Amino acid sequence: MLAAPLARDCNLRPRFPDLTHNDSAPPTTERTIRQRLLRFWPFFRSASAGIVLAVVCTIIGALTEPMIPALLKTLLDSGFSEGTIPLWMVPVALMGLFGIRGLAGFLAQYALSYTASLGLLNLRRAMFAKLNDAQLTLFARQSASKLSNTLVYEVQTGSTMLVNALLTLSKDSLTLLALLGYLMFLNWKLTLIVLFLFPALVVVMRILSRRLYRLTRSSQQATDELAYVVEENALAHRMVRLHGAQAQQSQRFDVLSVRLRRLAMKSTIAQAAMTPLTQMLAAAALSAVIAVALWQSSRSGVTVGNFVAFVTAMLMLVAPIRHLAEIAGPITRGLAALERGLELIEETPAQSTGMHSADRVQGAVEFKDVWVRYPSRDDEGTSDDEVNRTALCGISLQVHPGEVLALVGPSGSGKTTVANLLPRFVEVLHGEVRLDGIALTDWNLESLRRQFAMVSQDVIMLNDSLAANVALGA
Structure with a gap:
């Protein structure tokens, strides 16, 4: 079992373009x-x-x-x-x-x-x-x-x-x-x-x-x-x-x-x-x-x-x-x-998907200099605001098949963000995440998400029968 501490030192961050808004449409x-x-x-x-x-x-x-x-x-x-x-x-x-x-x-x-x-x-x-x-x-x-x-x-x-x-x-x-x-x-x-x-x-x-x-x-x-x-x-x-x-x-x-x-x-x-x-x-x-x-x-x-x-x-x-x-x-x-x-x-773009798919993966996960920044509802802040919105700053790690990884860190250090990166619930601003040596952006989204089981912090029951909730997506 590996324990990986997460640090958040974003003082030496690269400058990334803001791609959260699309103003091409006429008013x-x-x-x-x-x-x-x-x-x-x-x-x-x-x-x-x-x-x-x-x-x-x-x-x-x-x-x-x-x-x-x-x-x-x-x-x-x-x-x-x-x-x-x-x-x-x-x-x-x-x-x-x-x-x-x-x-x-x-x-x-x-x-x-x-x-x-x-x-x-x-x-x-x-x-x-x-x-x-x-x-x-x-x-x-x-x-x-x-x-x-x-x-x-x-x-x-x-x-x-x-x-x-x-x-x-x-x-x-x-x-x-x-x-x-x-x-x-x-x-x-x-x-x-x-x-x-x-x-x-x-x-x-x-x-x-x-x-x-x-x-x-x-x-x-x-x-x-x-x-x-x-x-x-x-x-x-x-x-x-x-x-x-x-x-x-x-x-x-x-x-x-x-x-x-x-x-x-x-x-x-x-x-x-x-x-x-x-x-x-x-x-x-x-x-x-x-x-x-x-x-x-x-x-x-x-x-x-x-x-x-x-x-x-x-x-x-x-x-x-x-x-x-x-x-x-x-x-x-x-x-x-x-x-x-x-x-x-x-004006809302669909989430991009790749072509690669697999019935079952081996489980090799690799993070290469990964930066993640969450957009705010008013994404026109100063550079200090960008630091506050940055969740991951240049994270690099490898997890081999069969290894168990525990993420250790205070609240807000990015543990949930790392987990959400794998099924692409969060997009990488800079860097790359690979699964079995293939970038997540090259995976077919449906095939990628079939590879994961998640116990979420957010417990939500759909307004349907218990059987429908248990068999969700089946």
């Missing part, structure tokens, strides 16, 4: 909303039939909107003249119109929900697969609460918000176009006044949506930090009570809770400001249109039905304009939540 804020939505297309491609059905039903529903003022025009101009329109046609037309409208709305909602649930399923599968294959530095950089929150809750919330927002966007945009087309048909001069509303509306929505996106990202970060404090206190509850640190931990929790509340209030202000601003713009346009319409009616033979139909269609524009003004908030928050999951998939 999300530089992409347009269309580009950001297209990033999710691979996950929703399998539900293309649902998208087509939703589009068709939304178009049908939008086309029924201008038929309401058109029906009023016909009733006012011809319906009150005796014998012009059969009485039975009025309820039939109304019931048929609203029946088609309701059925189209139901099918569009169902088709979009089907598409969203299938896309969310594909996204979660890809995220969980990446979680199982990712480089293990991911779990050093991100807490378990953040990863679980992203995979389980954020993508669910983001998907729901985004689908509802896209349904509103498509429905109200098409309704707006249909009503504007009908208004152009009735009186194109008056309709031109309405068109002056849209440039101002676009400017307001763009400014407020950008602010909402920044606030949403800040809120996500604050939520992660708050969840991590809860996770720490749940896992270390004995230590907190032993040292009487409840008040200190409560203060940490309170500071983060207050910060999250402030961000929520700022988001509410930004989102709530959209509605009154757009309604004022719409009211100004509507007032101008009604005034000009009344002036025109006094100089030309405009029928009562024509005027009522125009005003009704104008008033029907207010609801879709208001909905479109409020749509930036849900789309921004939904995209920001889903992009957290997409970043996990796209």
Whole structure:
């Protein structure tokens, strides 16, 4: 039996490049909303039939909107003249119109929900697969609460918000176009006044949506930090009570809770400001249109039905304009939540694997000038921080087949790190570890890990049957 003391003298360490972050991807804020939505297309491609059905039903529903003022025009101009329109046609037309409208709305909602649930399923599968294959530095950089929150809750919330927002966007945009087309048909001069509303509306929505996106990202970060404090206190509850640190931990929790509340209030202000601003713009346009319409009616033979139909269609524009003004908030928050999951998939590299495999090894292990450094969650420290994060400094040793090795050293000296290097739970920063004369990086990961049995310090039971835990991986 060999006893190998582990020393940690890292004063004469070599300088290593920092490869823990990948900044090659362009920032999300530089992409347009269309580009950001297209990033999710691979996950929703399998539900293309649902998208087509939703589009068709939304178009049908939008086309029924201008038929309401058109029906009023016909009733006012011809319906009150005796014998012009059969009485039975009025309820039939109304019931048929609203029946088609309701059925189209139901099918569009169902088709979009089907598409969203299938896309969310594909996204979660890809995220969980990446979680199982990712480089293990991911779990050093991100807490378990953040990863679980992203995979389980954020993508669910983001998907729901985004689908509802896209349904509103498509429905109200098409309704707006249909009503504007009908208004152009009735009186194109008056309709031109309405068109002056849209440039101002676009400017307001763009400014407020950008602010909402920044606030949403800040809120996500604050939520992660708050969840991590809860996770720490749940896992270390004995230590907190032993040292009487409840008040200190409560203060940490309170500071983060207050910060999250402030961000929520700022988001509410930004989102709530959209509605009154757009309604004022719409009211100004509507007032101008009604005034000009009344002036025109006094100089030309405009029928009562024509005027009522125009005003009704104008008033029907207010609801879709208001909905479109409020749509930036849900789309921004939904995209920001889903992009957290997409970043996990796209920006987390998989752990590399080699080609060599063996049924059973002889057991010769060799460490050659091995350096290991654990990444922190903020890997932008000074050189002193690098010393504190370094776990092994130039370790070299050999273990022959049949020998028993005992690692001796104080807590934090690197004993667990040495053991974790063998199944590549930790990656070497510099140097090399060999098994039977072959570098661990050249081994197939599955074959390599079959060679080891480990009694871990962390005792974890999966939420499954006892038999499933005993036969894990078999």
